[in-house]
Amino acid sequence: MININGAGQTYRGKRGTVEALQDINLTVGRGEFLTLIGRSGCGKSTLLNMIAGLLKPTAGEITIDGTPVTGPRRDVAMVFQRPALLPWRSVEKNVMLPAEIFGWRKTDVRERADRLLELTGLTAFRKRLPHELSGGMQQRVSLCRALIQQPTVMLMDEPFSALDALTREELAVELQRIHLEMQTTIVFVTHSIPEAVLLADRVAVLSSRPGRLAELVEIEIPRPRTFGHNAHMEQVTAASARLHDLLLV
Incomplete structure (x- = not known):
């Protein structure tokens, strides 16, 4: 579905060169819900903009259904903060x-x-x-x-970050329900570990700048998922702890 092959992004300006992303290799399957997580400035939004065709990679290539991304596409939608x-x-x-x-x-x-x-x-x-x-x-x-x-692909850049905690949880649960019904491929940027665990099939953890793919974490927890107490709390805790440890590296 989405194939990211050796993608990188380097910004060049009067004050020098900044390498935002380096050698990202990642495949997102059709109907998958992938979350991107990492520290501030690691390139999460940059990668999302590259997938959307709003920003051209300075290295590597991104394709959707085998077609190189060269600009915005009608079958790709984006939701911002x-x-x-x-x-x-x-x-x-x-x-x-x-x-x-x-x-x-x-x-x-x-x-x-x-x-x-x-x-x-x-x-x-x-x-x-x-x-x-x-x-x-x-x-x-x-x-x-x-x-x-x-859209065949929906890209979401921290869409709930400006909301209060309860509304954020409510919308995250709602989005999970919509995804289960519509089966759109979603790439979702977040800083929230609980949100990533609730929503994702897999979580892509990016390292600090230049952003690299540090690890892909499978979230093998039955759906539907909730933030509250449930029968899978041990799996939720383990997945959250793993992401927390990766983000501290």
Whole structure:
């Protein structure tokens, strides 16, 4: 699905050269949920932007379904830390925005929009403006807007980091449910070890700059998963401890 072959990123400026990423080799399978975790400045967001085609690698190559990534693609959606909703458009019209951008007939995607709003609990708020919503609800709208284009790949750059702890947990559980239903391939950047363990099939741990793939950790915990007490607490604790030890290196 996503193949990253020897990818690197070096920034050159007036103050010198900064090597952000070095020799990243990674394959993400179709329908997989992969989280990227590492210390601040290790290149997580840089790697995500390279997969999205927003930033060209200075070394190596990234392909999706065998096609080299040379720029943004319609089958790849991205969700950022901030929802970036258009304040003058209702929830429904924000979700439908990709239909206008890509020139789709609204009648062809309205049913899909209705289903996504229902899936995320936003049906009753479809006519509301963004400022009338909580931060968590705004991020749900952003998620719907990304999913309406039926992406084969969804890239998420710390989408819950600006939210309070309880809302963050709620949305992480919700995203897990959506992923189980829709089976979209997801690459998710986070600083949170509990979030990584809750969501991921595998966790890619990046080393400090220049970011290298330090280890791939399999999260073999049955789904659905929760943050609370459950029958798999021993596995959750072991996976969390392993990630914690890797991030201290």
